[in-house]
Amino acid sequence: MRKIYLFCDAGMSTSLLVKKMQDVAEKHNLSVKIEAFPFVKAHAIITEERPDCILLGPQVRFLLNEMQEKYKDLGMPIEVINPVDYGVMNGENVLKFAIKLIKENEKNK
Template sequence: MKNIMLVCAAGMSTSLLVSKMQKAAQEQNLEADIYAIAESEVEKVLGAKSVDVMLLGPQVRYLKGSFETKYKDKNIPIDVINMSDYGMMNGENVLKQALNLIG
């Protein structure tokens, strides 16, 4: 089971992307818990569940450095979602990005 957290300003704009990523995961017979949250919820969620990768929506890319510093001890790969994949809601490519980061 892969746990993929998407972070955006309010947790709303990435919900369609989550649906597309879940569909891509199903097509690949991949068990994945993929969800979107608001950046204000990150600390609470990380305290409650394990996360394999954190992907930031382009609108919150400025948080990458501070999140990497703040959550360094959790060893979670953190990256910004490719802007064109985000804009096109390309769930397959974003899932691929997440899986590459997990390794």
């Protein structure tokens, strides 16, 4: 089972996106665990859980470079969710993006 974790400022609006992503995953019988967390919990969750992909909400996109540098040795993709997809809560596009990142990461290992 792949783990896709979303981090945002407080975890509230991202939880709505997670629900939409899970609906798409269930519809296509994908074995994924998708969760949202407030950014303040990121370090503990990332180091303990070792997700396959980390997506940042647009409101914390300024942390992207710091996160990529801090966790580069863990070998997981870390990217920002497309602001348009986030704004309209397009769970399908965000899930496709996460899966693409996971596959590219596995291919490059």
